[in-house]
Structures are given as structure tokens and as C-alpha cells.
Amino acid sequence: MEFLRPATGFSSRRIKIVTVTALIVLAALVGALQGVVYARPAVDVDSAEVLYERDAGRKPGLRAVFFGTSTILLTDGMSSIMTDGFFSRPSWLRLMMSIKPDPEEINFALRKAPSKIDAIFVAHAHHDHAMDSGLVAQKTDAIVYGSESTLNIARGQSTPEHQLRVLKVGQTVLIGHFRVTAFETPHSPDAISPGFITHPVQFPAKLGEFRAAENHSFFVEHPLGKVLIVPSANYSVNAFEGLQADIVILGIGTLGRQSNVFTETYWNEVVTKTGAKLVLPVHWDDFTQSLRAPLVPLPLFADNMNVAMEWLGPLAKRDGVAIRFLPSLREVTLPAGN
Ligand SMILES: [Zn+2]
Incomplete structure (x- = not known):
């Protein structure tokens, strides 16, 4: 040897x-x-203008907690509503394989929310909006309002039927002092997986099974203020005709890939026409990163947040609108409406 x-x-x-x-x-x-x-735009959101209580202005309004993407909780202390309820945030690698709700991530995030949530309004049936809604509803006794496709995701998590409601366009839902009206607005351009989900989703599921279906925006009216929530960055002309908002929660996801003309029209339709004087950008963060770490912008292969903010800044200045970022997982008091 x-x-x-x-x-x-x-x-x-x-x-x-x-x-x-x-x-x-x-x-x-x-x-x-x-x-x-994984290069990301050099946007330091922590040093950007962040909405703190001292910005709240004249008198305190609704309280809000931002959980990344377009998951936002609004509460007046008696009633609480949430959009989407997405917390699992599976990694890019998992997105290429198969995904399912992560109860530990959901439980971690829900520590920052009231134990009872009255309603969850889901924008559309993509995973980064709708994947966790059913499970979150079961943990918080909430009712899920969304498209039939969204409800089929919740059914795949054995959510009881009495906690599911199909959201019709133009429908207004009353929850305590909240009045929430659903609008149908288009998904941001070039959406993956259009179409509908016709059967309860079996988990783990492929990303392509989360078909967008109808996309909703929500107008929230409350004695403490009027908030327009547009989760997906797109518009239809005059969709919000005649509507007056104090605050717009503005989806800016993939806005960095659109033209300045698109961005300006989006802003005009959603912010200028509603007269809102405060804009809170959402859906800018990398939704594959756990909420246990600070939010970071989407990598450049997916979006370029810098471009979006370069277009939006002058429009905000033109209209006398403040753009503020919501801190993540921390309750802030929004300014009250007029
Ligand atoms: Zn989507």
C-alpha cells in the first residue's frame, strides 16, 4: 500500500x-x-423621514402598526382592522421551491398586534398578501374579507367558513367606528400569476398557485381620520372620483421599474385627487426577509426604490404633501383628520 x-x-x-x-x-x-x-438600492429608510408621534400634528388620530409589505393594523383602541396579515415572508430559495405559512413568524409578529382583530382586508391572492390571512384570522378571531381566490387560500388552512366573506367591489363594511369601502384597482404592471384560485390551496404550495385574482384598495373612514390604502402600485383613471382622504398608504412595489409618466399619473389619481397631505409608502421592503430583522428595500433585480422616491419627492413637494415612512412593528399615532 x-x-x-x-x-x-x-x-x-x-x-x-x-x-x-x-x-x-x-x-x-x-x-x-x-x-x-442581492444588491439593494442605497435607501436608508431609518434615516428617511419616519413618522413619529411628534409628527402627529394637531391631535392624535388612529393608531397604526406596519408589518412590512402592505400589512398594516389600524386601531382606535376598541376596534382593530388589518390589511393582508402577511408575516411568514418565505425566502427567495423557498419561493423557488414551495411555501407555507410559518406559525412561529406569525406568532412573533402578532405580539405587536391586539389579541383580537375584527377584520382582515386582503388586497389580492398573491402569497405576499394572502398566504397567512386564514391562519391569522384563526389566531385573532378576525373575519377575512377578500376575493373568492383569497378565501380559497384561507380554506386551505381550514379557516371556518363563518370567518370568511367575499369582498364585493363598492361594498362598505362597518366595524365599530370604522367604515371600510372596497375598490377594485389594477395590480401593479406585469404581475406574476394572473388568474383565479378555484379550489382550496393545499400547503406547501408552489408560488405559481397564488393567482392574483381581483385586486382591492380600501378606503377607511373613521371619526379620527380618512385613510386610503392602495396596496398595489397601479391606478385606473377616476377610480377614487370625489373621494377625500387625509392620509394615503401608498403601495410603491415595483414603481421603480415604471416610467416617470406612470408614477406621476398614479400619484395624481391616488394622492392629488383625494387631497391627502400625508403619504405613507408601503410594499417597498424585501418580503423574503424575516420581520425579526429591520426591513430592507427589495433587491435591484426586483425593484429600485431609489427611482420611485426620486419621482415621488418632487410630486409631493408640488402638492405640499409629506412623505413619511412607518417604522416596522411599532405602534405609531397617525395625525387626526380635519
Ligand atoms: Zn401581487
Whole structure:
């Protein structure tokens, strides 16, 4: 067996050096590739203008908690409503394989919400809006309002039928002092997986099974203020005709990939026409990162938030509108309406 030994100690060392060098080069290449693929726009949201209580102005209004994407809780202390209820945020790798709600991530996020939520209004049936809604409803006794496709996702989580309501366009839902009206507005351009979900979704599910179906925006009226929530960055002309809002919660996801003309028309339709003087951007964060870490913008292969903010800034200035970011997982008091 003598011949199996390396001929000399020098050769053995050389093989080791070559192997280690190759591994270092490989690691560097993988790191560089990851850096390129996951490069993010240099937006430091923490240093951006963040809505704090001192900004609340004249008198305190509704209280809000932002959970990333377009999941927002609004409460007056007696009644609480939420949009979407998406907390699991599966990684890019999982999105390429299959996904399911993550009860631990949901429980972690729900610690920042009241134990009882009255209603969850779901924008559309993509995973980053609708995947967790049924489970969240079961944990908070909420009723899920959404398209039939959205409800089929919740049915896949054995959510009882009495907690599911099909949301009709133009329908107004009364919850305590909240009046919530559903509008149908288009999904942001080039949406993945259009179509409808016709059967309860079996989990784990492929990303492509989350078919968008109808997309909703929500107008929330309350004695403490009027808030228009537009989760998906797109418009139809005059969709909000005659509507007056104090605050717009503005979806800006993939807005960085649209033209300045698109962005300006979106702003005009949603902000200028409603007369809102405060805009809170949402759906800018990388929805594959856990809520346990600070929110970061979507990587450049998905969006470029810098471009969106460069277009939106001058429009806000033109209209005398303040753009503020909501801190994540922290309750803030919104300014009261006029
Ligand atoms: Zn979507």
C-alpha cells in the first residue's frame, strides 16, 4: 500500500495549498455573485423621514402598526382592522421551491398586534398578501374579507367558513367606528400569476398557485381620520372620483421599474385627487426577509426604490404633501383628520 502515499511531503502540502486557494476563490466568487444578485438600492429608510408621534400634528388620530409589505393594523383602541396579515415572508430559495405559512413568524409578529382583530382586508391572492390571512384570522378571531381566490387560500388552512366573506367591489363594511369601502384597482404592471384560485390551496404550495385574482384598495373612514390604502402600485383613471382622504398608504412595489409618466399619473389619481397631505409608502421592503430583522428595500433585480422616491419627492413637494415612512412593528399615532 506504499504507493498510495503521496511521494513527498512537499507534494502533499502543495495539494493542500491548491485546494484551500481554490476554495477561497470559489467562496469569493459565490460572495461576489450574491452581492450582484442581492444588491439593494442605497435607501436608508431609518434615516428617511419616519413618522413619529411628534409628527402627529394637531391631535392624535388612529393608531397604526406596519408589518412590512402592505400589512398594516389600524386601531382606535376598541376596534382593530388589518390589511393582508402577511408575516411568514418565505425566502427567495423557498419561493423557488414551495411555501407555507410559518406559525412561529406569525406568532412573533402578532405580539405587536391586539389579541383580537375584527377584520382582515386582503388586497389580492398573491402569497405576499394572502398566504397567512386564514391562519391569522384563526389566531385573532378576525373575519377575512377578500376575493373568492383569497378565501380559497384561507380554506386551505381550514379557516371556518363563518370567518370568511367575499369582498364585493363598492361594498362598505362597518366595524365599530370604522367604515371600510372596497375598490377594485389594477395590480401593479406585469404581475406574476394572473388568474383565479378555484379550489382550496393545499400547503406547501408552489408560488405559481397564488393567482392574483381581483385586486382591492380600501378606503377607511373613521371619526379620527380618512385613510386610503392602495396596496398595489397601479391606478385606473377616476377610480377614487370625489373621494377625500387625509392620509394615503401608498403601495410603491415595483414603481421603480415604471416610467416617470406612470408614477406621476398614479400619484395624481391616488394622492392629488383625494387631497391627502400625508403619504405613507408601503410594499417597498424585501418580503423574503424575516420581520425579526429591520426591513430592507427589495433587491435591484426586483425593484429600485431609489427611482420611485426620486419621482415621488418632487410630486409631493408640488402638492405640499409629506412623505413619511412607518417604522416596522411599532405602534405609531397617525395625525387626526380635519
Ligand atoms: Zn401581487
